Amino acid sequence: MSLLAHLVVALVALLHVWFLVLEMFLWTRPAGRRAFGLSKEFAEQSKVLAANQGLYNGFLAAGLGWGLWLGDAGRAVTLFFLGCVLVAGIYGGLTASRKVLWIQALPALIGIVLVLLA
Numbered sequence: 001m002s003l004l005a006h007l008v009v010a011l012v013a014l015l016h017v018w019f020l021v022l023e024m025f026l027w028t029r030p031a032g033r034r035a036f037g038l039s040k041e042f043a044e045q046s047k048v049l050a051a052n053q054g055l056y057n058g059f060l061a062a063g064l065g066w067g068l069w070l071g072d073a074g075r076a077v078t079l080f081f082l083g084c085v086l087v088a089g090i091y092g093g094l095t096a097s098r099k100v101l102w103i104q105a106l107p108a109l110i111g112i113v114l115v116l117l118a
Contacts, residue, residue: 001072005114009064009078012085012107016061023054060085075115082111 001009026032027050028043038046060081067078089105 001075001078001115002118005111005118006068008107008111008114009068009082012082012111013061013064013068015104015107016057016064016085019057020054020061023050023057025054027051027054060088078115079112082108082115086112 022032022035026035027038027047028040032038033040033043036043043050063081063084064078067074067081070077085108086105089100089103089108093099093101093105
């Protein structure tokens, strides 16, 4: 993989670590509520669901990290997890907020293209 592909995949992984932190640890705090536009009441009511969602984002980050760690031998692993991120981003963009398309799906798509071109 090229350096640019590695950097984009690493960025996508780091974004998902950040999503994990927001959803598992900051969901009911001002930073988490602000990031998702939540009321204090809704954040409290949905914190268990958000933590579960955050855990899944952590799995995506771990998979991308694993693919990077494997180097060129991890190309298929990296593409698989980028594909998972892309599908989740498209679904989130269609069902939750259009900004998910730009924050999650687009970086994954760019990563897929760069990995395939490398």
